[in-house]
Amino acid sequence: MTSPLILRGLSKSYGGTRVVDGLDLELQAGRCHGLLGPNGAGKTTTLRLALGLIGADAGTVDLLGYPMPAQAALARRKVGVVPQIDSLDPDFTVRENLLTYGRYFGMKGREIEARIPYLLEFSGLAGKADAPINNLSGGMKRRLTLARALVNDPDLIFLDEPTTGLDPQARHLIWQGLRRLIGQGKTLLLTTHFMDEAERLCDVISVLDQGRVIVRGSPRELIQQHIEPHVVEIYGDGLTEWKACASNFCKRCETAGETLFCYTEAPDKVVEELESQPGLRYLHRPANLEDVFLKLTGRDLRD
Numbered sequence: 292m293t294s295p296l297i298l299r300g301l302s303k304s305y306g307g308t309r310v311v312d313g314l315d316l317e318l319q320a321g322r323c324h325g326l327l328g329p330n331g332a333g334k335t336t337t338l339r340l341a342l343g344l345i346g347a348d349a350g351t352v353d354l355l356g357y358p359m360p361a362q363a364a365l366a367r368r369k370v371g372v373v374p375q376i377d378s379l380d381p382d383f384t385v386r387e388n389l390l391t392y393g394r395y396f397g398m399k400g401r402e403i404e405a406r407i408p409y410l411l412e413f414s415g416l417a418g419k420a421d422a423p424i425n426n427l428s429g430g431m432k433r434r435l436t437l438a439r440a441l442v443n444d445p446d447l448i449f450l451d452e453p454t455t456g457l458d459p460q461a462r463h464l465i466w467q468g469l470r471r472l473i474g475q476g477k478t479l480l481l482t483t484h485f486m487d488e489a490e491r492l493c494d495v496i497s498v499l500d501q502g503r504v505i506v507r508g509s510p511r512e513l514i515q516q517h518i519e520p521h522v523v524e525i526y527g528d529g530l531t532e533w534k535a536c537a538s539n540f541c542k543r544c545e546t547a548g549e550t551l552f553c554y555t556e557a558p559d560k561v562v563e564e565l566e567s568q569p570g571l572r573y574l575h576r577p578a579n580l581e582d583v584f585l586k587l588t589g590r591d592l593r594d
């Protein structure tokens with residue numbers, strides 16, 4: 292199957308700084324792709340380039356067979372976009388928002404009306420068709436933004452941090468919707484800061500830093516290839532003293548705030564040592580995508 296989005300050697304600079312730097316990306320149809328990276332890594336700029344909202348300094352973008360940005364208007368009719376910040380019209384009801392948005396795509400009123408019951412059911416907003424936007428909770432607004440992105444029944448959907456700012460219940464509802472879309476064979480390109488979200492939903496993840504893809508693979512591959520399999524998180528009284536000799540039990544340790552992270556192939560040795568330290572508390576768990584992300588991009592704050 293042809294790829295719905297192909298980026299080749301894509302570069303973009305702002306004020307002399309390359310924020311996207313020779314990026315290559317090819318999405319597989321019917322899969323969920325994650326674009327992860329610290330703040331400023333170039334994720335949103337990549338999405339904007341892919342959608343033809345801005346032009347690249349170098350490289351090419353092929354979106355659904357259309358070169359970007361030359362044929363952006365044609366290509367964008369066939370994709371769905373969930374932007375980082377909701378842009379629903381507060382003066383309109385739920386139904387009116389869907390109608391207005393559908394008209395941007397050249398859809399007829401009747402056509403959109405016919406799709407509204409499905410969109411409301413999909414987003415868990417059945418019964419809310421006539422509710423004003425301001426009466427919706429944050430989670431409902433986010434779900435409506437997702438429903439709105441589906442008004443034209445796109446096969447490719449861009450999602451820029453779809454669950455940022457939502458409570459766990461609302462996030463689970465969005466995940467359910469996204470899994471349903473993946474099950475229907477849609478292609479998703481998702482940026483997120485939630486590693487558990489990426490781990491649950493994505494078939495393939497590209498980790499970006501300074502505008503480049505630094506690693507790519509399935510969540511499982513990334514965990515197997517880039518991190519020790521076990522992590523022991525340690526905190527409490529006496530940590531400083533224990534840390535001084537931690538290298539005897541654990542090859543690689545990192546400190547974040549008041550917690551020491553021991554990454555190891557042999558957690559039993561670490562745990563055995565900790566048993567004789569009554570002041571210390573610990574959590575032994577399998578390594579996850581967040582551990583990989585922090586190892587590859589560092590623990591320093593990026594603002």
Ligand code: ADP
Pocket residue numbers: 305306310328329330331332333334335336337
């Ligand atoms: P991310 O989405 O990974 O946080 P962005 O793509 O938003 O990263 O931004 C990458 C870098 O490009 C940041 O340093 C940001 O300040 C800069 N940048 C993005 N858009 C513009 C713009 N329109 N003008 C100037 N700088 C920009």
